Amino acid sequence: MDHIPSVILGLCSYTHDSAAALLVDGDLVGFVEEERLSEDKHTKAYPRHAVAWLLKEAGLTASDVDAVAYNFEPARYLVESPVALRLALSATTRERALPRAHGFAKVALRTQHRVRTLGRLFPSARVTPVLHHRAHQMAAFAASGWAESAVLVVDSLGERQTTTIGHGHTALRPRTHIVEALHDPASLGYVYGAVTEHLGWRRGDEEGTVMALAALGDPKRFRHLFARAVRTTPTGFFVDPAYFPPRTLSSGYARTSRRFIAETCPARHPEEPVGDVQQDLAAALQERTEQVMLHLARRARMITGSRRLCVGGGVATNCVSIGRIIEAGIFDEVFVPPAPGDAGTALGAAVALHMDGGNRRPVSGIARACYLGPSFADEALDLTPWPGLQQKMLGIETAEFLADQLAHGMIVGLFQGRVEAGPRALGNRSILASPLQPGVVGRLNATVKYREPFRPFAPMVLAERAREFFTLGQEAPYMSMASGVTDTARERVPAIIHANGTSRLQTVTAAQNPFMHAVLTAFARRTGVPVLINTSLNVKGKPICGTPAMALDCLADSGLDALMLESRWITK
Incomplete structure (x- = not known):
């Protein structure tokens, strides 16, 4: 970069869980998810309320922002388009080849347009896309406050990556680098979301409900199905397209196959009662998720040599899996940041850009901090709109x-x-x-x-x-x-x-x-x-x-x- 930016705005915007974070001279002013201020859960809108609060808190305007860190890199999506055409070589995936190639190219162009839109909102700033999994890694590692650790990120999709193992350290300056990566369609987050939707809950929102339901079921009924559908490999795992067809990034394409439905149960309508078969399906999904997460944790331990582990990405909110990793004793200590999902990448992208800009000192105010949003302690309270209170x-x-x-x-x-x-x-x-x-x-x-x-x-x-x-x-x-x-x-x-x-x-x-x-x-x-x-x-x-x-x-x-x-x- 041409100069060291002193005011960096990190953004998660236009996808889901919009959020913003602000660094001024390496000090964290704050971080907040837009939904906490707009009342729109999982909103994908530009986080105008969050940005307005951060700038006001710092006494700045949009023109004072030197750099904007955006949590996706548009060009990375384009790489998948020619790769997707290989799906035509298999009868199982042939019908998804062209839609997938088109979908990834379309999202690349759309993401590039979003970057340009952000540039117009901040006329003095350079907008820098940050690799999504790198933003996840920086958010987790910086929040840990550790000098060194392995960093495991598992989510649905970041550009092409779904799972990365990284190594964080503070030698010379705090940073992380990706040691090993898995690419879509090998996605644990995609599988969990697909089954969540099949069971009648909202994908991207109610996976926690499925995790809770799993405790009531018996995984034995569908254990072998998930062992076939999500197979571990020496370096990670593989998702069988016969059960979970490759995603297309386009609406109208089912996330589960006819074979999956035939071997499990029909999709449940949200208003239908939950039966034994849904409980057992949730139990088998959760069991396999825990097994794969343990497998990935052991892989992270082996290839980094670290005795500590940070975990980020949407799958890191699966608290039972995290508990299993801790209980297994693979690491001396395990850390999950307060915002491991996509919202937290606003903070991670800002930290990454701070480091890439030539700053040698770590960001202050992020390590072991979770209360980072607005406070209303001094505001007057008028109960007129609530006459019953x-x-x-x-x-x-x-x-x-x-x-x-x-x-x-x-x-x-x-x-x-x-x-x-x-x-x-x-x-x-x-x-x-x-x-x-x-x-x-x-x-x-x-x-x-x-x-x-x-x-x-x-x-x-x-x-x-x-x-x-x-x-x-x-x-x-x-x-x-x-x-x-x-x-x-x-x-x-x-x-x-x-x-x-x-x-x-x-x-x-x-x-x-x-x-x-x-x-x-x-x-x-x-x-x-x-x-x-x-x-x-x-x-x-x-x-x-x-x-x-x-x-x-x-x-x-x-x-x-x-x-x-x-x-x-x-x-x-």
């Missing part, structure tokens, strides 16, 4: 007050501090409940979250007491790892244990979230249990509440008992 100001002992309400069985929304990064509520935009209350899981699913009755709820626990209840053996600050549980957990807090005997826990330290640490401490003092149920402040189908108005809507339209909004206690 009333508020009172709380004193200084807000943590004690909240712990007392939870101990008495209230289900409370919590809105405090800066918005979390990523798909998990980490104590700033949460719904909290006591795990000791009878029927609390059923009540949360039926009257608060409005979601399937088999969905579990995650616990948050004081980090210093986690070993009393959970067997994970390492910190889990971002609710991204499923852990086994101890006998104490089974006896005292069975409500937080899923049907597969695990919990997706969040460990809380006083340094990470002082307020939630104080609430857990106060709750433990009252009940003897340093554990609370923590789920995101939203209802099914809506994004996590990023603004006070969204939180008030959630209170008014759900079965929440109350909302603590900063120092205000709001009830119906």
Whole structure:
């Protein structure tokens, strides 16, 4: 590059999960997903609300941006077009050859157009496309704060790559480089999304529902099918097109084959009941996903020699797979960033461009940070649009007050501090409940979250007491790892244990979230249990509440008992 940029805007835009991050002189100003401000879940729109907040926070305008880092490289798609024509050589894939070649070429041109559009929005900036998996890798490695680690990225598709193993290090300057890569159609994320859709849930949104359903099924019925459909190889895995035809990047092409349907079950309509066959199919899919992720983790350990692993990409949100990798003891420690999916590539692209621009020092403000979005602590609150709500100001002992309400069985929304990064509520935009209350899981699913009755709820626990209840053996600050549980957990807090005997826990330290640490401490003092149920402040189908108005809507339209909004206690 011609000069070292001092103001870098990282963007994920026009695909899904739009987000923005801003670096000024190597310092992270912030990061936020557009859906938290626009109320449009998984939005692909240009993240205008997120960008406006970041520039205002830094006291800058669009003309002050030196460089824009975009999370896809258009030219990389073009490489796939001639390769796709080889599919014509096989009878199984012949009909997909031309549509696939055309689809990848079309997306390359569309992505190039998006890059030019961004250039017009920031007249003083140079827009630089960043390889998608490199953005994932940088987001994961930079957030870890480690000096060195293996980096495994597994998603549906980034240009042509679906799985990469990289090596991150801070020698000379923080960076990652890709050691090994798998290309589409070998895509674990594609397979999981295809089966999610087949089972009647939204691909790209409700894979977590399928992961939860898997605990109720028996994988034995479809185990051999998935062993054939997703076969491991010495360097990764292979997806059999007889079961999952190659993607075309065009609508109208099925993601599962007639053979897959014949050997499993017909596609389920979202309104149809869930039966044993759907549970068993989900169980076999999840089992195979865990096996392949373990295989890839071992491969990463072997070819990098590292004793630590960072995991990124959409499949990294499969917390049960992450828990299996930890339990296998392949690495001394495993790290998943708070935003491992595509939204986080806005941050990773900005970090990559910062390093490529000649900066030798690491980005500050990203390592082990998750509360990176807007705060509304000083804003006045007008409840006129919500006539059924009333508020009172709380004193200084807000943590004690909240712990007392939870101990008495209230289900409370919590809105405090800066918005979390990523798909998990980490104590700033949460719904909290006591795990000791009878029927609390059923009540949360039926009257608060409005979601399937088999969905579990995650616990948050004081980090210093986690070993009393959970067997994970390492910190889990971002609710991204499923852990086994101890006998104490089974006896005292069975409500937080899923049907597969695990919990997706969040460990809380006083340094990470002082307020939630104080609430857990106060709750433990009252009940003897340093554990609370923590789920995101939203209802099914809506994004996590990023603004006070969204939180008030959630209170008014759900079965929440109350909302603590900063120092205000709001009830119906």
